[in-house]
Amino acid sequence: MKRLASVFLIAIAGCGPGEAPSTPAVSASSQSTIQAKMVEVRTAQVPIRVEVTGQVAAIYQATLSSKIQGTIEKVLVREGVSVAKGQVLVVLDNRDLRADLARMDAESENAKAHLRRMTGLYQKDAVSKQELENATRAFKVAEANRKAVLAQLSYTVVKAPFDGVITEKKVEESELASPGQPLLKMEDSQHLRLEATVAEGDVRAVSRGDRIPVLIDALGGQALAGTVSQILPAGDPQTHTFMVKVDLPTTTGLKSGMFGRLQLDKGVSQTTVIPKSALVERGELTGVFVVSPDNVAHLRWVRVGRTFEQTVEVLSGLSLGERVFLDGLRGVDGAAVQILDSVKAPTNP
Numbered sequence: 528m529k530r531l532a533s534v535f536l537i538a539i540a541g542c543g544p545g546e547a548p549s550t551p552a553v554s555a556s557s558q559s560t561i562q563a564k565m566v567e568v569r570t571a572q573v574p575i576r577v578e579v580t581g582q583v584a585a586i587y588q589a590t591l592s593s594k595i596q597g598t599i600e601k602v603l604v605r606e607g608v609s610v611a612k613g614q615v616l617v618v619l620d621n622r623d624l625r626a627d628l629a630r631m632d633a634e635s636e637n638a639k640a641h642l643r644r645m646t647g648l649y650q651k652d653a654v655s656k657q658e659l660e661n662a663t664r665a666f667k668v669a670e671a672n673r674k675a676v677l678a679q680l681s682y683t684v685v686k687a688p689f690d691g692v693i694t695e696k697k698v699e700e701s702e703l704a705s706p707g708q709p710l711l712k713m714e715d716s717q718h719l720r721l722e723a724t725v726a727e728g729d730v731r732a733v734s735r736g737d738r739i740p741v742l743i744d745a746l747g748g749q750a751l752a753g754t755v756s757q758i759l760p761a762g763d764p765q766t767h768t769f770m771v772k773v774d775l776p777t778t779t780g781l782k783s784g785m786f787g788r789l790q791l792d793k794g795v796s797q798t799t800v801i802p803k804s805a806l807v808e809r810g811e812l813t814g815v816f817v818v819s820p821d822n823v824a825h826l827r828w829v830r831v832g833r834t835f836e837q838t839v840e841v842l843s844g845l846s847l848g849e850r851v852f853l854d855g856l857r858g859v860d861g862a863a864v865q866i867l868d869s870v871k872a873p874t875n876p
Contacts, residue, residue, distance in 0.1 A: 581723025597619035597703070599620075641665065753789065
């Protein structure tokens with residue numbers, strides 16, 4: 528009995544002050560077994576893409592200006608209003624022109640009556656040919672003057688040249704409009720395009736008629752299917768860029784002036800990829816769960832690059848042939864793994 532007590536005292540003395548006797552610790556994770564599908568790290572051919580920024584603009588837009596001088600009598604629209612082709616937008620005071628038209632009508636009627644009279648007399652050899660020609664010219668001049676006033680009168684009514692939306696109103700009623708002065712701006716909001724400047728080294732990667740994905744940040748991550756409609760033949764000699772215009776489909780919420788990005792494919796390259804589902808994000812770090820040869824899961828931080836539709840490029844942290852969790856959210860660091868299935872990484876990014 529004394530010997531047992533002495534052994535107990537020795538065991539206590541072996542512990543430092545404030546310490547308890549140590550016992551082998553076993554982690555919960557090492558005792559658990561995870562059933563999960565694996566994916567084998569492989570290389571795949573991915574497109575080499577160049578991203579170009581641009582701005583959405585209306586294909587059809589117009590600045591409506593006054594062709595004559597006159598007081599603005601009515602402005603029938605405001606910004607944001609939809610208008611139809613031929614709709615009256617602005618009316619100028621036309622009283623003076625109507626008075627001129629009445630005078631021109633009277634002069635034209637007089638000249639026409641004089642011409643009829645001279646024609647009858649000429650047929651009776653009562654007047655010379657010269658007198659008939661003078662009467663004919665007088666009628667033509669009077670009629671030309673009348674048509675000129677009619678044209679001036681038509682300029683007092685400004686109509687919409689196409690279906691669209693008023694984007695800017697630059698005048699108010701009772702203001703004096705001068706020839707060439709902008710009155711309104713309008714655009715067709717149903718037909719929009721992205722106008723982007725492409726570097727001269729990348730412009731050969733795009734051709735008229737190409738289908739190109741266009742990302743509009745204000746609309747979220749869904750890419751729009753754009754069609755290249757125009758590549759301006761002359762570039763900017765200072766920036767060495769060319770203007771490329773990409774027509775966009777009619778899309779709810781898409782407006783001119785929005786920022787957009789288009790992606791140009793310049794070929795393919797071979798790179799390491801894994802499915803997006805394999806990634807695990809912890810704050811600003813990105814990792815995957817790698818399964819060791821003894822079937823134990825280990826969290827490993829990786830550096831990723833480009834993101835594709837189904838996969839993501841891995842720049843460093845993984846080697847070809849390694850196995851990672853297909854669903855990274857199922858991984859537990861240090862846990863034993865029962866592999867349900869092992870597949871290759873998708874070859875189509």
